Amino acid sequence: MIVIAGVQTPEEHIHAIVEVIEKEGLQAHVSRGSDRTIIGLIGSVEPKLAEHLRQMKGVENVVKISKSYKLASRDFHPENTVISINGVNIGGGELVIMGGPCAVESATQIDEIAALVKAAGAQVLRGGAFKPRTGPYSFQGTGVEGLIMMAEAGKKHDLLTITEVMTPEYVDICAEYADILQVGTRNMQNFDLLRKLGTCGKPVLLKRGFSSTYDEFLNAAEYILAGGNPNVMLCERGIRTFETYTRNTLDLSAIPVLQQLSHLPVIADPSHGTGRRELVVPMTKASVAAGADGLIIEMHTDPDNSMTGDGVQSLFPDQFADLLKDLELLAPAVGKTFHAPSTIS
Amino acid sequence: MIVIAGVQTPEEHIHAIVEVIEKEGLQAHVSRGSDRTIIGLIGSVEPKLAEHLRQMKGVENVVKISKSYKLASRDFHPENTVISINGVNIGGGELVIMGGPCAVESATQIDEIAALVKAAGAQVLRGGAFKPRTGPYSFQGTGVEGLIMMAEAGKKHDLLTITEVMTPEYVDICAEYADILQVGTRNMQNFDLLRKLGTCGKPVLLKRGFSSTYDEFLNAAEYILAGGNPNVMLCERGIRTFETYTRNTLDLSAIPVLQQLSHLPVIADPSHGTGRRELVVPMTKASVAAGADGLIIEMHTDPDNSMTGDGVQSLFPDQFADLLKDLELLAPAVGKTFHAPSTIS
């Protein structure tokens, strides 16, 4: 349920409303927008309470929300969430590009790639230290060592960093070294991991499960938000369909749908979404035109020898730089801003 | 199998090659490009013939094509196919917009909509006269009368027309009245219909079956091409997946994939691809950014009372006009041209 108050409702009236809600043992979440203030209630609301709230000063309306997710819903929080990290604003009109290798392989590799990512105009360095692999005999990542290498490369090249965390046990150490924690598609409904991320103190990029509905996706985000962490990005990374020519089917409708149902920023991953290098460029552009707030794109200096075997979906550095140049032209045509340094040729 | 000849190979050498091929009872399809000429062979090729061709004058190479479709393949026909109809060039860099109602309901309705479609800058009027309906008790279209109404509206407003044909029996009459014949998603593998369209003399827009792979899609196009009709457009209109929030999942990767595998123009249908009016605008833009050669978009002056009940996916006229205005800005950012008349505000 939400309580809608006028934007000019004095603070004391809002305070009184919250007090009444909390006295009933419910949670109240206040979201101040430019034209109204929303107080969201979480918990089972008695009709008597709804009636009482409706008659309080400043209250314009009391509306039942039937969605199972609350904090993730735009009904609860009508304004866009903008996640600000060291001057990078995700969800606020600036296109945010996260680039880098599938896996952190060595200090040299990640440093070299970080330099190229930065030079091309990206704001965030991606790289996996803990890798989820289908079989137990595949390369499982460089672990904590990889984390440290990436943190150093990020610092040196003035890039934010994002890395995947796979299990509650490693959330703290990942949060120590990375700026953004990523939940992979296979873990979207690893509820204990989500709960732990609710209290980790760092922004989280939550990837959509490869066969999860929008509703399940937003409920997974709700686990993190309900734990106290408001900084969640939703990432469309392709769904599993009957078509096998592409690794996944990048569901770009997810971008406007999620932006309509939720206030959280939406990021697209055309690398996993297609699994083919030659499709990453057109699908990045399509993602931007569909309204994505950011992109996460694989780039590798030697994709044919990448340790995860995922090189086939990684751009070469010059393709990555050219793409970002193109985005500088495309972004304003759809109301976004993006700047690619001209020193890249 | 294809024979590759240099671009400056004299006509008489090409002629000699074709003669050799046809003497063996095979078909030869000549495709002249800017940097080479391709002669495609259809039929079972003996190794001896391949060897003989390889040594003929002008032949640079003889290459085996393993794909099951031949004429639809870019290997056979490296240059883009551009379909020219009354000055509209589909597949040639100009963005082509097909707009109109789901069904032709009356002469007044289609005339009114045609005027709006034209004024907004679209080149083609869409409208169904024969409607494929899930159940037998639903409105099945206005039939031949509808065809005639649409032809008149198209003529009056200087628009090309496109309409769906559902059965071989009606191909001739549809070809008489419409400029482009459409094969619906449920009929993509109606092989007798495809065969008949191979000889109809009009361009065909072939919609992808809602659960058909790219390979099956191109093989369906091959049926039409093999019948002698080179003017086929491929239309991505959404595939069926587990996600039910959208009517279908618009698979935009299909656009660059099909353009890579084939030389035929690719059209996107964001109306059926999403089934929701509010998603048509962002997904149209995403389609253009992904490289679509054209779009087919439902627009209705009174969508809530459309006779097919599909109004929920139809744009209102002003939304349609605003969208085309936006495309004027977006198209050049991805290398396409499009002009929306400024008389629309």
Added chain:
Amino acid sequence: MIVIAGVQTPEEHIHAIVEVIEKEGLQAHVSRGSDRTIIGLIGSVEPKLAEHLRQMKGVENVVKISKSYKLASRDFHPENTVISINGVNIGGGELVIMGGPCAVESATQIDEIAALVKAAGAQVLRGGAFKPRTGPYSFQGTGVEGLIMMAEAGKKHDLLTITEVMTPEYVDICAEYADILQVGTRNMQNFDLLRKLGTCGKPVLLKRGFSSTYDEFLNAAEYILAGGNPNVMLCERGIRTFETYTRNTLDLSAIPVLQQLSHLPVIADPSHGTGRRELVVPMTKASVAAGADGLIIEMHTDPDNSMTGDGVQSLFPDQFADLLKDLELLAPAVGKTFHAPSTIS
């Protein structure tokens, strides 16, 4: 809407009810069961008519049916439909086996296979004369010649015959030569074909579209029933999913679901449903245990050289015979009857 009358309602009362309905320009379908009589109405019913019917003699209740299909619905026709053809009763408790090759290749081939099919205990000979093929350069069937060969083999070995018809134009000739006409999965929503089959005078086996819902499937059956042909069998033949190890995913839940929603017999096709010979035996048994009224199974004397290349899903003759022996044991354990002649070892 349906009108429910007691089983002992005199014929004249039923007659009067039908008269009232037809006077309003609606169709009335009378279905007499062991415990009640159902009169189904097709068309738009005024509330006044419903009220009038409710008060007529013999009427126990008047119930609104919200499903889009009517004649196919069990609400309209509570008793099982049993289709009787020359002493074979489909849908009546006897397990019906349809066996034979993917395609009729020659008179010798179909005669040889018919003898084996009969000896094993099957009641129906299957075989395609017109073959729907993904690409235009594949073997397209032996056509009318094949039809005639199969009719002769069926007659000689005292087997019913079933064959696929792909286009309205060929319905009459197929109906002349075969006992049952089959609609293939790609044509489930070829509405002109379905309409034509509504008046063909022969029983129809309608295969589920490989991505069609139960609701769409029953609406497709409704097209045939609405045309006046009450003898429709529904065939589950596998749906398209993300799993590619099997050619399709045989959805056996379809069997009890369809039997609950509809009164029509349900046949399973484990050959196309799995695409792998080694899975046909266990999935045939599973189909029987799920309640199938019959099975359609591919068998070939030389599967490795079948002209359609589908041999990989065809049983060898001895596997077919062994399977039918096993069914003789299994059928009674799930309330069905089946007899496999003991002369087969």
Added chain:
Amino acid sequence: MIVIAGVQTPEEHIHAIVEVIEKEGLQAHVSRGSDRTIIGLIGSVEPKLAEHLRQMKGVENVVKISKSYKLASRDFHPENTVISINGVNIGGGELVIMGGPCAVESATQIDEIAALVKAAGAQVLRGGAFKPRTGPYSFQGTGVEGLIMMAEAGKKHDLLTITEVMTPEYVDICAEYADILQVGTRNMQNFDLLRKLGTCGKPVLLKRGFSSTYDEFLNAAEYILAGGNPNVMLCERGIRTFETYTRNTLDLSAIPVLQQLSHLPVIADPSHGTGRRELVVPMTKASVAAGADGLIIEMHTDPDNSMTGDGVQSLFPDQFADLLKDLELLAPAVGKTFHAPSTIS
């Protein structure tokens, strides 16, 4: 790679082979069958080693295995794995039934249901203490208390117990109280959980991810086996498809496929596989006919008031007992044994 030795190869020769393998730093897994002994190698094998092994005493052949999973593969372990727990043998020809509520709700509830489960002839009591729920505000299970209640009910009624574990942290306590640990569909690729289960000392039932391929499923099992736990059961519980009438699509082909690719027992879950009580009975029978080694079925004494809201897929106690009676008849018709006590009527 596998080394194949004759069944009569003396122990000392086998021992010598293993020694050679382990000296190269590889793992050797010996699997003794009735007609041959297989020594499976895990790790990267040099051609020289293969050649050396081929010439050792007792070696009949050395074969390369291309599958990414090894220990789970039937190539490595040709005989069926039979998991014996307190006299119940899973995978050995006896049909094993696991029954009980979705969630353990109270000591009284689980005791009452355990009595009914036992009386009907089942061997294992199922019940969730930790529940994976789509949203954070739903009932999340009774936790450790629930574990203890179920352990007591199992002991009292002489039933094995199975319960789900969701996170590595809880593996030890679940292993203390339950006889079989279950991995839910959302956790099939929770690799840290799988690794922990590799050393838990208890048999594991691994549910197929709702959109996971057979290959991914067997690789997930490989994680547990590779950790040292040989007692893994595979559970088909329905996959996600376009059809929404059923909660999932129970993919019964998975049963013969998995039994062919692997030696591990296969269990079917018709409750989650269909999500509808009325389909559980036919689909249980179909699972048995397809060759399932066991079933896991939800049963509740008051399904309409179950705390998880999953009651709609739970059988009533008398349905459960009747079904097991029917299985007593069906099992021998497909080569399995099962006994339902006659005291149940």
